[in-house]
Amino acid sequence: xxxxxxxxxxxxxxxxxxxxxxxxxxxxxxxxxxxxxxxxxxxxxxxxxxxxxxxxxxxxxxxxxxxxxxxxxxxxxxxxxxxxxxxxxxxxxxxxxxxxxxxxxxxxxxxxxxxxxxxxxxxxxxxxxxxxxxxxxxxxxx
Ligand code: RB5
Numbered sequence: 026x027x028x029x030x031x032x033x034x035x036x037x038x039x040x041x042x043x044x045x046x047x048x049x050x051x052x053x054x055x056x057x058x059x060x061x062x063x064x065x066x067x068x069x070x071x072x073x074x075x076x077x078x079x080x081x082x083x084x085x086x087x088x089x090x091x092x093x094x095x096x097x098x099x100x101x102x103x104x105x106x107x108x109x110x111x112x113x114x115x116x117x118x119x120x121x122x123x124x125x126x127x128x129x130x131x132x133x134x135x136x137x138x139x140x141x142x143x144x145x146x147x148x149x150x151x152x153x154x155x156x157x158x159x160x161x162x163x164x165x166x167x
Contacts, residue, residue, distance in 0.1 A: 026149065029083035031057035031074040033067040033096065036089025036133035039141055043087065046142050055083055071099030075106045078127050086128035087145070097130035107165065112136050114147040121151035123158045 028047060032040035037059055047054050057073045059065045067090040074086040086108070090096040093110045100108035108128035109120035112135060120126035129148045131141050153159075 026085070027053045027055070027083045029055045029057060029074045029077040029086045030088070031070040031086070031096075032059055032089035032133065033065050033070055033091070034059060034062050035067075035091025036093070036096070036131070037062050039131065039133035039136070039138060040087075040089045042138045043089075043141060043145055046145070067096040068099040071096040071108075072103060075100040075103035075108070075128065079103055079105050084127075085148070088128060088130045089133050090130075091132060091134040093130040093132035093135065097128075100128050100130065105166070107162070111144055111148070113140075114143050117144045117147040118151045121148055122154045123161075125153040125158070125162050 030040060030044055044054050044056060057070055071088055074088050077083055078086040088096045088100060097108045097110040100106050106128055107124055107126045108130050109126040110130045111117045111120060
């Protein structure tokens with residue numbers, strides 16, 4: 026699967042960990058940075074990854090900041106983006122099954138690497154259920 030990934034400095038280490046695991050497991054990953062641990066502004070990266078997803082340059086966007094809050098807020102400002110901030114597996118599955126999330130956000134300072142990887146797998150493995158959920162998701166777009 027082709028994935029777009031990005032973080033600020035607060036999510037940098039977790040981004041690198043998840044990126045390596047994704048590449049090891051055969052995914053194509055386009056990295057929108059940051060490429061170091063120096064301070065950068067999460068809205069810039071969140072928007073860039075979100076624009077890539079909006080333009081269908083990758084199937085899903087995966088973003089990280091310290092909490093995942095700021096970067097998910099920024100991503101969700103881009104039309105057509107449904108970015109789910111998740112810190113456990115059940116919500117990761119539901120974000121795909123019920124909300125048809127096209128981006129996943131996690132916090133580098135709130136979620137450990139192994140849990141983040143389980144969340145990542147749950148997100149990738151789960152299909153959107155459609156049906157009544159499609160009607161509700163359409164209402165999000167207005
Ligand atoms: C950066 O210190 C921090 O504010 C950022 O990573 C994120 O947690 C914002 O929501």
